[in-house]
Amino acid sequence: MSIPFSAQQFNEIQAEFSKSWQELLHKAEHGQLELPKDRRFSAQAWASHPAYLLMAHAYLLSGQAMQKMVDTADVPDDTRERLRFSVMQWLDAMAPSNFLATNPDAQHTLLQTKGLSLAQGIQNFFTDLQKGHLSQTDESHFSVGENLAITEGQVVFENPLFQLIQYTPLTAQVYRTPLLVVPPCINKFYILDLQPDNSFVRHAVEQGFTVFMVSWRNPQLTDTDGILQATWADYLQSGVLQAIKVVQDISGAAKINALGFCVGGTLLASALALAKARGEDPVNSLTLLTTLLNFEDTGVLDVFIDEGHVNAREHQLGQGGLLFARELATTFSFLRPNELVWNYVVNNYLKGQSPPAFDLLYWNADGTNLPGPFFAWYLRNTYLENNLVVPGKVVVDGTPVDLGAIDTPAYVYGSREDHIVPWKAAYASMSLLQGPRQFVMGASGHIAGVVNPPAKNKRCYWVGPDTTGKKVVPARDWFDAAQEHPGSWWLHWSDWLAGHSGTRRKAVKRLGNTRFVPTEAAPGRYVKVKAV
Numbered sequence: 001m002s003i004p005f006s007a008q009q010f011n012e013i014q015a016e017f018s019k020s021w022q023e024l025l026h027k028a029e030h031g032q033l034e035l036p037k038d039r040r041f042s043a044q045a046w047a048s049h050p051a052y053l054l055m056a057h058a059y060l061l062s063g064q065a066m067q068k069m070v071d072t073a074d075v076p077d078d079t080r081e082r083l084r085f086s087v088m089q090w091l092d093a094m095a096p097s098n099f100l101a102t103n104p105d106a107q108h109t110l111l112q113t114k115g116l117s118l119a120q121g122i123q124n125f126f127t128d129l130q131k132g133h134l135s136q137t138d139e140s141h142f143s144v145g146e147n148l149a150i151t152e153g154q155v156v157f158e159n160p161l162f163q164l165i166q167y168t169p170l171t172a173q174v175y176r177t178p179l180l181v182v183p184p185c186i187n188k189f190y191i192l193d194l195q196p197d198n199s200f201v202r203h204a205v206e207q208g209f210t211v212f213m214v215s216w217r218n219p220q221l222t223d224t225d226g227i228l229q230a231t232w233a234d235y236l237q238s239g240v241l242q243a244i245k246v247v248q249d250i251s252g253a254a255k256i257n258a259l260g261f262c263v264g265g266t267l268l269a270s271a272l273a274l275a276k277a278r279g280e281d282p283v284n285s286l287t288l289l290t291t292l293l294n295f296e297d298t299g300v301l302d303v304f305i306d307e308g309h310v311n312a313r314e315h316q317l318g319q320g321g322l323l324f325a326r327e328l329a330t331t332f333s334f335l336r337p338n339e340l341v342w343n344y345v346v347n348n349y350l351k352g353q354s355p356p357a358f359d360l361l362y363w364n365a366d367g368t369n370l371p372g373p374f375f376a377w378y379l380r381n382t383y384l385e386n387n388l389v390v391p392g393k394v395v396v397d398g399t400p401v402d403l404g405a406i407d408t409p410a411y412v413y414g415s416r417e418d419h420i421v422p423w424k425a426a427y428a429s430m431s432l433l434q435g436p437r438q439f440v441m442g443a444s445g446h447i448a449g450v451v452n453p454p455a456k457n458k459r460c461y462w463v464g465p466d467t468t469g470k471k472v473v474p475a476r477d478w479f480d481a482a483q484e485h486p487g488s489w490w491l492h493w494s495d496w497l498a499g500h501s502g503t504r505r506k507a508v509k510r511l512g513n514t515r516f517v518p519t520e521a522a523p524g525r526y527v528k529v530k531a532v
Helices: 007-029 044-048 050-072 077-093 104-112 116-131 200-206 232-251 263-277 299-304 307-317 325-333 337-350 359-365 372-384 423-427 475-481 490-498
Strands: 153-158 162-167 173-175 179-182 211-216 256-261 283-289 394-396 399-401 410-415 437-442 460-463 483-486 504-506
Touching (some): 050 077, 116 337, 162 232, 200 211, 200 490, 211 232, 232 263, 232 372, 232 394, 256 263, 263 394, 263 399, 283 490, 307 372, 410 423, 423 437, 423 475
Parallel strands (some): 179 211, 179 256, 256 283, 283 410
Antiparallel strands (some): 437 460
16 A cells, blocks of 8 residues: 655655754764653663664654654545554554664663573563563552452442442441442453552542442353343443442432443443433432543544444454453553553563552453443444434434433543543533533543542642533633642542532441342452453
């Protein structure tokens, strides 16, 4: 396949490259090259070897020229984005730092350790081959239920799709309106309950909220109870709406508060729209964290989605089977390859180092399989066709769904550097929802922006003016008017949620009720099942 370019623009890029190349050679000849502002080449060993330093600069210069060529290619925008993604993948893979023969820092380590680093690197490589994935953290350091997901609670309900956890109160009094958390079904819930010092769940319980958590089941190929044929409708009706009913029953509240994270937010909003269409209104407030409802702008993920790909997935998985967790994990890792792939290739294999213990990356490697029919429906109706934004386009068991019918007070959160749910795409939910709504943007990315406990006093967040009764302004206008605040958005959210949680009453340590008797301690057994 040939790619058309404007001859004039191509010549301009070539001339600029030639000029920069001559300047680079001149600096190298006179010993004027400095370390590049790129952490792949930040070790002093690069500066100590002029030939390698020149190679690093030449690589970066060539990469810039290739990216400019992509920008000027005479192709449709979607083709350009796929081309840009492919070029970046190739450039990141071919960095001199990724090869022992062209990485002076790894060579220095090899000499300093008298070859032990290489021997250990080879051992690390074969260990990862056995595990089936690249190690990003010391996985031996963590265990779910022992030092992860240890907020005290009980499983009070389960069905073939999920377990429902109720957490034990940590305050003498609790708000009357409980909170149901719906995490993404493509990941395990304990990203919101890592360790006590960074647990969103524990924070919410400490603020006096009665918290319930959906723990999605991790289906296996050997399952024969029908979960391999589970659909989007099943996740709405037997998942989210069933969880809401159980929380209502246990708490005695006619309306509850609900929070959805990522795909969990998409499921939650869809379930609430379905309930509205059936004349039900079970939720008092809605929180959406890094959630897509309008899939017009899906960021870099858009490069993977087209009719051919979705057709192939429907043929492969539409009637049953599994999308394996490892496939999703690999896809997400290569969205940020330098940070999540090549960094570990260099450190683990070339330098023979062991990755440090990091709870977030342990969770990242502890993935969840997805039922094929659910995934195939999700791909077509969200990423490909964006059907959720069209009133009545999505029909669940004969009932048309309209997200615009949701008039519940809403707290919508997006992360400024999110590469999976761009913050402007998260903000687009503001135009769909019809009730009073508050948009808050946090610093950092998809996960780190969400998991930002107040005690660490890190990062910042932005809050815009009150939008109650007002037309939603464009995202850029919102940001221009927003005020920056230091620290975590968690406290701002807690204050907002308290305003929708009623009065306080005496906390009851007994969990569940006579209809929903606790069966096992949190975090339950579903979350402990490993994807294979």
